[in-house]
Amino acid sequence: xxxxxxxxxxxxxxxxxxxxxxxxxxxxxxxxxxxxxxxxxxxxxxxxxxxxxxxxxxxxxxxxxxxxxxxxxxxxxxxxxxxxxxxxxxxxxxxxxxxxxxxxxxxxxxxxxxxxxxxxxxxxxxxxxxxxxxxxxxxxxxxxxxxxxxxxxxxxxxxxxxxxxxxxxxxxxxxxxxxxxxxxxxxxxxxxxxxxxxxxxxxxxxxxxxxxxxxxxxxxxxxxxxxxxxxxxxxxxxxxxxxxxxxxxxxxxxxxxxxxxxxxxxxxxxxxxxxxxxxxxxxxxxxxxxxxxxxxxxxxxxx
Amino acid sequence: xxxxxxxxxxxxxxxxxxxxxxxxxxxxxxxxxxxxxxxxxxxxxxxxxxxxxxxxxxxxxxxxxxxxxxxxxxxxxxxxxxxxxxxxxxxxxxxxxxxxxxxxxxxxxxxxxxxxxxxxxxxxxxxxxxxxxxxxxxxxxxxxxxxxxxxxxxxxxxxxxxxxxxxxxxxxxxxxxxxxxxxxxxxxxxxxxxxxxxxxxxxxxxxxxxxxxxxxxxxxxxxxxxxxxxxxxxxxxxxxxxxxxxxxxxxxxxxxxxxxxxxxxxxxxxxxxxx
Ligand SMILES: Cc1cc2nc3c(=O)[nH]c(=O)nc-3n(C[C@H](O)[C@H](O)[C@H](O)COP(=O)(O)OP(=O)(O)OC[C@H]3O[C@@H](n4cnc5c(N)ncnc54)[C@H](O)[C@@H]3O)c2cc1C
Ligand SMILES: Cc1cc2nc3c(=O)[nH]c(=O)nc-3n(C[C@H](O)[C@H](O)[C@H](O)COP(=O)(O)O)c2cc1C
Ligand code: FES
Numbered sequence: 001x002x003x004x005x006x007x008x009x010x011x012x013x014x015x016x017x018x019x020x021x022x023x024x025x026x027x028x029x030x031x032x033x034x035x036x037x038x039x040x041x042x043x044x045x046x047x048x049x050x051x052x053x054x055x056x057x058x059x060x061x062x063x064x065x066x067x068x069x070x071x072x073x074x075x076x077x078x079x080x081x082x083x084x085x086x087x088x089x090x091x092x093x094x095x096x097x098x099x100x101x102x103x104x105x106x107x108x109x110x111x112x113x114x115x116x117x118x119x120x121x122x123x124x125x126x127x128x129x130x131x132x133x134x135x136x137x138x139x140x141x142x143x144x145x146x147x148x149x150x151x152x153x154x155x156x157x158x159x160x161x162x163x164x165x166x167x168x169x170x171x172x173x174x175x176x177x178x179x180x181x182x183x184x185x186x187x188x189x190x191x192x193x194x195x196x197x198x199x200x201x202x203x204x205x206x207x208x209x210x211x212x213x214x215x216x217x218x219x220x221x222x223x224x225x226x227x228x229x230x231x232x233x234x235x236x237x238x239x240x241x242x243x244x245x246x247x248x249x250x251x252x253x254x255x256x257x258x259x260x261x262x263x264x265x266x267x268x269x270x271x272x273x274x275x276x277x278x279x280x281x282x283x284x285x286x287x288x289x290x291x292x293x294x295x296x297x298x299x300x301x302x303x
Numbered sequence: 304x305x306x307x308x309x310x311x312x313x314x315x316x317x318x319x320x321x322x323x324x325x326x327x328x329x330x331x332x333x334x335x336x337x338x339x340x341x342x343x344x345x346x347x348x349x350x351x352x353x354x355x356x357x358x359x360x361x362x363x364x365x366x367x368x369x370x371x372x373x374x375x376x377x378x379x380x381x382x383x384x385x386x387x388x389x390x391x392x393x394x395x396x397x398x399x400x401x402x403x404x405x406x407x408x409x410x411x412x413x414x415x416x417x418x419x420x421x422x423x424x425x426x427x428x429x430x431x432x433x434x435x436x437x438x439x440x441x442x443x444x445x446x447x448x449x450x451x452x453x454x455x456x457x458x459x460x461x462x463x464x465x466x467x468x469x470x471x472x473x474x475x476x477x478x479x480x481x482x483x484x485x486x487x488x489x490x491x492x493x494x495x496x497x498x499x500x501x502x503x504x505x506x507x508x509x510x511x512x513x514x515x516x517x518x519x520x521x522x523x524x525x526x527x528x529x530x531x532x533x534x535x536x537x538x539x540x541x542x543x544x545x546x547x548x549x550x551x552x553x554x555x556x557x558x559x560x561x562x563x564x565x566x567x568x569x570x571x572x573x574x575x576x577x578x
Contacts, residue, residue, distance in 0.1 A: 023535050026573045029543030045537070045573075053571040057389075058359070058367035060531035061405070062324030071536060076573045201328040202363040202401050268324070268533055 002286045003293045004279060006040075008237050008260045009161035009185035011096050011123055013040035016250070016294060017275045020241055020264035021046050021100040021125060021165070022071060028087035031097070038275035041096035043262065044081075046127040048102050048136075049112060051077035055132070056208035061197055066219060066243070067265045068197050070212030073102055073133045078115050085119045098163065102127040104135045106146075106153040113154045113162075123160055126150060128179075129167035129191030131213045138167040138191070141175065148178040155183035163188050163239065168219070172226045173233040180234040188239040188262060189226040193219055216265035219243045224256050231257025231299050245269050247281025257299040324405050324533050326361070331400050332378070338456045341426055342394055343373060343382040350379050350404070353411030354433035355524055355552045359532040361403030365392040369529045369547070371430035372407065376440075382429040382458070408532050409551045412522055414438055417496035421447045421467070422488045422510045424502025428459040430524045430551075431501045439466035446470070446491050450484025450502075453477045485509040495519060504578050508565030511555045521555040525564075528571055538573060 004015040018041040019025055019034050026045035034042055054074025061068045076084065088097065099121035101112040113124055128147050130137025140146045141164075151164055164179040165188040166172055176187050192213025197206040205211075223242025230238045240258030244250050245266045253261055266274045291297055333345040350358065352372050360381060361367045366389030373382035385394045396402070412434045419438055423431055428449070438445050445467035451457045454477040463469050471479025472487040480487050485506055492513075498521040500510045507523040514521035527539035527546040534548035542561045544550065558564045567575045 024537045024540075024545075026537045027540050027543070027569075030537050030540050030545075033543040051572040051574060054530070056366065057530060058361055060324070060533065060535065061326060062322055062533070064322075067324075067535075069531070069535075071530065074530070074536075074538070074572055080572075080574050197326075199326060199328065199363070199403065202403070204364050206326060206361070206403070208367075265535070268535055272534070 002283050002291070004282060006260050006294050008239060009123065009163070011041065011098075011161060013096060013260055015040040015275075015279050016254075016260040017278060018043060018098070018239070018260055018262045020262035021127065023264040023267055026075065026084070028084050028091065031088055032092045033272075035092055035095050037272050038279060041098060041260070043098040043100050043125050044085075044121075045075050046073055046100040046102040046130065047075050047078055047081045047112065048073065049078060049108055051075070051080065058206055058208055061206055062268075063197065063214075063218075066214050066216035067268060068195055068207065068212050068214055069192070070132050070207040070209035072209055073130060073136060078112055082115065082119050085121065089120060096122050098123045098125050100125040100127055100165070102130065102133070102136045103150075104140075106150045109150045110153050110157045113158045117158045117160055123163060123185075124154065124158065125163040125165050125188060126154065127165055127191070129165050131167060131192055131194035132209055132211050138194070141165075141167045142169055144175050144178040147175055148182040151179045151182035151184045161185040165189075165191055166226070166230075167191050168193055168222045168226050168242070173229045176230040176234045180236050184236060186237045186239055186259075187230050187234065188241055189230050190219070190223045190242045193222060215242070216269065217243045217245055220249060224252060227253055227256040227258050228301070232302065244278070247278050247283075247285055250278055250282050251285055251297070254294055254298055255301045257302065259298055323407070326403050326405060328401050328403050331396060331398050331402065333398055334396070337382060337458055340456065341382060341384045341458055343380045344393070344396070344402075345378050345380045346402075348379065350375070350407055352407035354414065354437050355411035355430055356407040356409050357430070357551065358404040358406035358408065359529070360393070361405075362389055362392050362396070363401065363403060365389055367403075369408075369526075369532060371524075373429045373432050374436075375433045376436065382426065382432075384426040405532060408547055410549070412499055412524070412552050414441070415497055416441050416443050418494050419443055419445045419497045419499065420488065420491055420495040421445060422484060422498065422500040422502070422506075423447060424450050424484050424506045426458055427501030427524070428463070431499055432459055432462065434499055435463060435467050446495070448472070448484050448488040448491055450474075450487060485513070489513070492517065492519070498522070500524070504565055511558050511564075515555050515559060522552050523555075523558060524551045525553060526551065527568055530571075538569065538571065540569070
């Protein structure tokens with residue numbers, strides 16, 4: 001019997017599929033349904049200090065081979081999200097819940113991290129990579145020094161695993177090294193690619209924010225490259241993300257070096273039971289290729 | 304729903320679904336003033352949709368918001384009440400202007416060939432008119448309880464009269480019965496085997512409760528704040544269901560398990576607010 005069990009920084013996962021931040025992850029009942037749909041773990045929507053409406057509509061569009069979004073980090077703010085998480089813990093127990101947070105500086109990161117720890121999430125994911133929210137996300141993650149400082153101060157403040165979610169930067173290995181040096185327990189690669197859509201008939205950018213982030217099948221090669229390069233440079237586990245739509249995609253990420261996988265856009269392409277389908281596909285490929293467990297092939301493409 | 308075909312020996316997900324979330328531009332053929340605050344916009348393209356489905360409508364450079372398809376057979380239209388920035392900008396548009404649409408989205412009404420009562424409040428007719436049209440084509444008896452604030456705001460009163468038996472009521476008594484539409488509907492349940500409702504949520508909640516008590520199958524079309532429209536962002540969720548893909552039409556049975564129905568919605572930040 002093939003086993004898909006995996007563990008990241010002490011977080012045990014029934015299967016390696018984790019719901020990526022920002023996809024169906026901001027209300028308690030939805031998150032609970034995502035576990036029922038087969039995810040091994042869930043990352044919440046990225047949460048900030050204050051409530052935020054996000055960018056004006058339009059915020060989402062399908063392109064030929066991927067999805068473009070400029071949600072703009074809408075979220076309830078930590079005070080209100082605390083109630084949401086408490087509700088979640090009352091209906092779901094024993095399942096890994098990873099709190100994603102975003103901030104414009106390290107002291108805000110620390111405040112949010114402490115709040116999340118008090119509420120009881122099992123790990124933190126620092127969003128150092130949203131490409132379209134001014135002053136947040138990639139604005140921090142692209143700068144190795146700021147990224148490192150944010151991780152360092154959060155690690156000093158809390159006693160739990162901290163994941164750093166990185167942008168698809170050309171120099172991702174340097175950023176990965178910086179956050180590893182600062183104490184990060186895992187790297188998540190990647191967030192969306194900064195992109196835009198223009199409508200010819202009206203001669204206007206489509207998104208309310210004009211620029212947004214590209215996700216889905218189109219970005220898989222970029223994600224694979226980022227996981228590959230990160231795995232080469234750091235010793236902490238790498239969580240792969242970006243365009244994983246099938247079991248084959250998932251296993252390619254594992255070969256590149258991923259210990260676990262985050263999945264977002266696939267929910268659109270394959271429906272809410274995407275995780276179940278992907279898990280089944282992974283199992284059948286592993287049976288065919290006589291792979292007993294994931295750990296046998298993590299990073300197997302590296303010499 | 305979205306379909307994908309997995310070719311065993313290929314990495315490609317052949318995405319067979321009809322790419323329903325891509326942007327399509329359409330032109331306005333004709334604008335019809337339905338009431339002092341509601342206009343219909345006839346489009347130059349047909350949209351292959353079920354009654355009760357909706358599109359995300361892009362008013363270029365201004366806003367994008369969900370709107371039901373109000374007419375499907377023949378000339379396709381959207382019927383919109385001006386209530387804010389986006390809908391007011393739309394109301395300023397005229398024949399020849401360009402709009403963007405994504406969709407159609409959502410499930411639509413499940414229409415059984417059974418004697419039907421339709422309970423409509425406000426601009427709810429925008430979503431339910433094509434359902435009444437379809438039932439009428441199937442030769443089903445349809446009664447409609449139609450309510451609005453006042454005489455001039457009764458949407459589709461004439462159009463519905465051609466395809467169903469319509470009873471009217473207004474909040475100010477200017478025409479029809481002087482009562483709430485749920486009260487009007489109470490007197491119309493004889494022989495009814497299926498109920499459809501669309502309008503203010505408190506009104507739909509009452510209608511659903513009455514139907515559940517009487518054991519009559521009922522479907523209600525809900526509204527929630529929508530961003531993606533495609534089941535990804537969680538902004539339109541009620542008790543874990545996404546109104547944009549699992550709805551907007553829900554059965555009485557489903558709604559009896561939804562605690563938020565008739566009570567709470569969420570604002571654009573995701574916080575719960577009372578309805
Ligand atoms: C599935 C569905 C179908 C709908 N069909 C119709 C229809 O056929 N005809 C019609 O007139 N109206 C319809 N609506 C309501 C319509 O979407 C809102 O009236 C419209 O979004 C208002 O936009 P605005 O910019 O003018 O208002 P704003 O000034 O932006 O806001 C006014 C109010 O409109 C609502 N609203 C604003 N933006 C959205 C949004 N993105 N999603 C949902 N609600 C929003 C909120 O309640 C808000 O408080 C439908 C809504 C849904 C969810
Ligand atoms: C609608 C949407 C919202 C997102 N919101 C967030 C977010 O709040 N925080 C974050 O770190 N990433 C966010 N992302 C990025 C995803 O978590 C993920 O990194 C990216 O979509 C690539 O994975 P995918 O191709 O499987 O979707 C969002 C993506 C989408 C499509
Ligand atoms: S509007 Fe995004 S999930 Fe429904």
